[in-house]
Amino acid sequence: MGQPASKEARTERARSDAIDRTIQEDSKRFKKECKILLLGSGESGKSTIVKQMKIIHQRGYDTQERAVYRPTIYKNVLDSAATLARVVRRVGVERIATEGEEVRRLVGVLLSAFPTVTMGPVGLEGETDIEGSTTSGSLTGTLGTLDSSGVEVGLDPVPFTRDGGYLGGMPLGRIPTTDSPHAADVLAQTHAVLTPALADAIWHISRLPVVEKMVDDHPADFYLMDSASYFFNSIHRIAAPTYIPNEEDVLRARAKSTAIIETRFFMGDLSIHMFDVGGQRSERKKWIHCFESVTSIIFCTALSEYDQVLEEEKRVNRMRESLYLFESIINSRWFLRTSVILFLNKIDVFKRKLPKIPLGRYFPEYAGGNDLQKAAKYILWKFMQENRAKLTVYPHVTQATNTKNIRLVFAAVKETILQNALKDSGIL
Numbered sequence: 001m002g003q004p005a006s007k008e009a010r011t012e013r014a015r016s017d018a019i020d021r022t023i024q025e026d027s028k029r030f031k032k033e034c035k036i037l038l039l040g041s042g043e044s045g046k047s048t049i050v051k052q053m054k055i056i057h058q059r060g061y062d063t064q065e066r067a068v069y070r071p072t073i074y075k076n077v078l079d080s081a082a083t084l085a086r087v088v089r090r091v092g093v094e095r096i097a098t099e100g101e102e103v104r105r106l107v108g109v110l111l112s113a114f115p116t117v118t119m120g121p122v123g124l125e126g127e128t129d130i131e132g133s134t135t136s137g138s139l140t141g142t143l144g145t146l147d148s149s150g151v152e153v154g155l156d157p158v159p160f161t162r163d164g165g166y167l168g169g170m171p172l173g174r175i176p177t178t179d180s181p182h183a184a185d186v187l188a189q190t191h192a193v194l195t196p197a198l199a200d201a202i203w204h205i206s207r208l209p210v211v212e213k214m215v216d217d218h219p220a221d222f223y224l225m226d227s228a229s230y231f232f233n234s235i236h237r238i239a240a241p242t243y244i245p246n247e248e249d250v251l252r253a254r255a256k257s258t259a260i261i262e263t264r265f266f267m268g269d270l271s272i273h274m275f276d277v278g279g280q281r282s283e284r285k286k287w288i289h290c291f292e293s294v295t296s297i298i299f300c301t302a303l304s305e306y307d308q309v310l311e312e313e314k315r316v317n318r319m320r321e322s323l324y325l326f327e328s329i330i331n332s333r334w335f336l337r338t339s340v341i342l343f344l345n346k347i348d349v350f351k352r353k354l355p356k357i358p359l360g361r362y363f364p365e366y367a368g369g370n371d372l373q374k375a376a377k378y379i380l381w382k383f384m385q386e387n388r389a390k391l392t393v394y395p396h397v398t399q400a401t402n403t404k405n406i407r408l409v410f411a412a413v414k415e416t417i418l419q420n421a422l423k424d425s426g427i428l
């Protein structure tokens, strides 16, 4: 039993308790601030995840924000239609014309919209000079040269827009500067116009089995973006003069990221700072600028890219590049205390592709046939083989364009982040 405390001692104790409480609150708040990096090679779905965060954890997209994506979608459609024209030429007009007079007429419409398909009207793959391509096989090849030049770090992509105005009779709305080039640049490269007649031709020709087969059999020669069939299916709606993209169109729109974009939002009471980077080789030299104090990495890879080649280096298989990139991230000294979440993305495309294009053709050691589970497990195993640092990896099979799926996956991601924060603070 001690002596009853003096008045001064009691006041002192109360002050000290108050300070302790403040420190505790502060450290709690600090623990709840999470820095998440979205990493992965080009077109793996990183920016699509950020769009989902806006839909799930912010206000979503209002009409004006959706209108911003119109030029990007228009360019996506015309790029894909230009590839379609090349496919038709490779198959042979006469061979396609055996389908009937109407098909012959539609082929005429398509080919006259894309008369010379050497150097873009819209930046054709394999025929343009690919910026920033480097040799494969080295760390420089996967991560780029890590230096401090030319880095832009911005906040949420949508608020950073320029005025679009009207161009060529098409109401453009505001143009995102980071997620797509400026509309004037987009349209300056685009000679073709999406008339109702062209839309009709694209709709019919893209459905011809002989055309589909040519694309499937020559993935290195004909690149069709994953959203091409979605946009082709919606072509009449997109070609309408009053077209405003809907939420799914926004999620399907493709523009390669060329800056690091930070997005802030709350996930429950976790304050999230999410960084989206450009995944192509020329972009990777910028990554190091956001490697400090990372709570979690979400590494995105596309399950469906096993038969594809890099846009920036045609000789390199996309999945092998992704494995190599994962290896250099997971074994990096930067991330010894970081939780690594692996998104095996584009499960929908993978599911459609697997029966048509055997995984074993590109990864001969795989012997599981077209069983979806076995194939996805094999790819996960390939990624785990790279994990020499033996970090805990939390894998998820995802479809980044599907809001319901991403909502579910992020409920689990939130748990992972919380558990790791508790472990880190010694509570677990």
Ligand SMILES: Nc1nc2c(ncn2[C@@H]2O[C@H](COP(=O)(O)OP(=O)(O)OP(=O)(O)O)[C@@H](O)[C@H]2O)c(=O)[nH]1
Binding pocket: 040, 041, 042, 043, 044, 045, 046, 047, 048, 049, 225, 226, 227, 251, 252, 253, 254, 255, 256, 257, 258, 277, 278, 279, 280, 300, 345, 346, 347, 348, 349, 398, 399, 400, 401, 402
């Ligand atoms: N079908 C389908 N398409 C997807 C999925 N995830 C992303 N995409 C599409 O794939 C394209 C590329 O996605 P992005 O999110 O731009 O890829 P990224 O990783 O940000 O690419 P970079 O910015 O070049 O690094 C877009 O057209 C997306 O709509 C998916 O799970 N399924």
Ligand SMILES: [Mg+2]
Binding pocket: 046, 047, 048, 255, 256, 257, 276, 277, 278, 279
């Ligand atoms: Mg991106």
